Amino acid sequence: MKDGKINLGIIGLGPRGVYFGGDTFRNMGYFNLVCVCDISQESLDDAMKKFGDEVTGYTDVDEFLKHPDLDAVVVATSDKTHAEVATKVLAAKKHLYLEKPMAQTIEDCDRIVNAWYGSDTVMMVGLELRYCSLMKDVKKIVERGDIGNIKIATVVDNVSVGGNYYFHSERKKKEYIKSLILEKGTHSIDLANWIMDASPVKVYCSGGLDVFGGWESDDKYCRDCDKDCPYQRTKQDFYMDYGTRVKRVMADKCVYSVECEVSDNSLVIVDYDNGARMSYMECHFTPEYTREFMFVGDKGKLTAFYDNEQNFKIMVWKRHEAEPVYYYPEKQTGGHGGGDDAIIEAFAQHVLNNEVGMYGIKGARDSAVIAIAAAESEASGMPVFIPESKAMEGVAR
Numbered sequence: 001m002k003d004g005k006i007n008l009g010i011i012g013l014g015p016r017g018v019y020f021g022g023d024t025f026r027n028m029g030y031f032n033l034v035c036v037c038d039i040s041q042e043s044l045d046d047a048m049k050k051f052g053d054e055v056t057g058y059t060d061v062d063e064f065l066k067h068p069d070l071d072a073v074v075v076a077t078s079d080k081t082h083a084e085v086a087t088k089v090l091a092a093k094k095h096l097y098l099e100k101p102m103a104q105t106i107e108d109c110d111r112i113v114n115a116w117y118g119s120d121t122v123m124m125v126g127l128e129l130r131y132c133s134l135m136k137d138v139k140k141i142v143e144r145g146d147i148g149n150i151k152i153a154t155v156v157d158n159v160s161v162g163g164n165y166y167f168h169s170e171r172k173k174k175e176y177i178k179s180l181i182l183e184k185g186t187h188s189i190d191l192a193n194w195i196m197d198a199s200p201v202k203v204y205c206s207g208g209l210d211v212f213g214g215w216e217s218d219d220k221y222c223r224d225c226d227k228d229c230p231y232q233r234t235k236q237d238f239y240m241d242y243g244t245r246v247k248r249v250m251a252d253k254c255v256y257s258v259e260c261e262v263s264d265n266s267l268v269i270v271d272y273d274n275g276a277r278m279s280y281m282e283c284h285f286t287p288e289y290t291r292e293f294m295f296v297g298d299k300g301k302l303t304a305f306y307d308n309e310q311n312f313k314i315m316v317w318k319r320h321e322a323e324p325v326y327y328y329p330e331k332q333t334g335g336h337g338g339g340d341d342a343i344i345e346a347f348a349q350h351v352l353n354n355e356v357g358m359y360g361i362k363g364a365r366d367s368a369v370i371a372i373a374a375a376e377s378e379a380s381g382m383p384v385f386i387p388e389s390k391a392m393e394g395v396a397r
Contacts, residue, residue: 005029005032006071006351007031007034007069007071008025008026008031008072008074009033009036009064009094010022010033011038012076012077012078012085013076017074017077018046018050020340022050024334025344028341028345031072034067035070036055036057038059039061040059041059044059065092071351072096072122072347073089075097075099079103079176079183080104080178082099082102082108082112083104083109086112093121095347095351096123097124098124098126100126100127100364101364102125102364104372106387109369110389110391122347122356122359124350124359124361125360125361127186127367129339130191133329133332134304134310141302142302146302147295147297148298148299149297149299150196152276153192153276153277155191155278155280156282156291158290159284160288162184162283162284163230163284164231164255166184166284168231168255169250171183171262174261177262178375179262179375180262180282180284181205181268181370182368182372182375187291187367188280189280189367189371190363192278192280192293193367193397194397195293195295198274199397200273201385201386202383203271203373204269204383205269205377206267207267207374213256214256217257217258218253221254265282265283267280268280268281268282288307291305292305298319300316300321302316310331312337314329347359360397365392
């Protein structure tokens with residue numbers, strides 16, 4: 001540490017690494033950004049123009065981890081590399097903030113957990129929506145017993161930005177992200193698991209690619225197209241859903257190309273170890289960009305509405321009562337409904353106070369496991385049973 005601040009490094013210099021890891025972390029006031037790493041020299045050069053000469057750049061992870069006095073690392077690499085990179089960070093005994101999803105296989109999730117033991121570090125996965133005011137209030141209401149024991153839940157991800165976010169780039173391919181439930185849905189699935197305080201035992205999924213993909217050539221680009229298309233991407237900047245303007249050339253392959261593979265809509269049913277059940281819907285061609293939650297317990301029902309503009313609303317309706325009660329959680333600063341700032345604050349405080357531990361890791365694994373099992377179920381048409389994990393014994397949700 002230097003001057004009471006945590007010396008931070010970033011591995012993975014895509015938009016999330018540069019603008020969340022680089023800007024949001026630094027703006028919180030707890031971190032000195034000392035080094036960054038990307039295997040792409042072009043990505044590294046672009047990032048170094050932004051960060052300046054006071055930051056050291058690397059294209060080799062092992063050399064990066066040898067940087068003098070490096071304390072903590074944000075890993076924002078592609079999903080399929082999370083386990084490889086995260087285990088190296090932990091082996092080097094650096095505090096780890098790992099972007100979601102935790103990993104693309106159950107085995108890799110457990111590899112990361114097992115690598116943490118003996119590292120004497122703080123480890124967190126970037127499931128920041130737990131930290132927004134809406135979900136913190138929902139958790140309090142459920143914990144105080146207003147709706148009793150939750151028996152059934154419904155979660156909906158309305159993703160109006162799906163076309164622009166995922167189907168222009170390599171994220172349209174299963175080999176890159178496995179599924180959009182894993183890439184996108186793990187946020188909302190984690191929230192459901194956390195609110196219900198339960199882990200999955202069985203998952204079934206049905207999905208399809210019904211709007212995107214189709215007939216266009218693999219080598220068709222927006223830049224060369226004269227069609228009037230709502231998904232046309234011609235600018236060299238792009239606004240992320242957390243308000244950040246990405247000033248770099250973005251992928252602009254046609255969203256209707258034949259190489260699109262991942263489902264653009266999915267329905268998932270989850271059975272939990274406490275007897276509760278959840279249905280999850282993810283759709284990437286809705287007109288709105290929101291999250292909707294419904295939890296029904298043996299004493300009442302709770303609904304919650306989320307959007308990035310923080311028009312938060314909670315309804316609680318107890319059984320045998322004539323009228324529901326409404327709550328309007330306060331707005332917070334920062335992206336993802338204030339969750340970005342709040343999770344960074346939590347990570348920083350754990351590191352500064354030497355509170356070694358895995359925070360939210362059981363929940364991160366459970367959300368990834370549901371998505372991984374959902375992809376398997378969609379492919380086979382059969383439910384998938386979730387095996388117990390010795391790696392997670394005694395690990396807090």
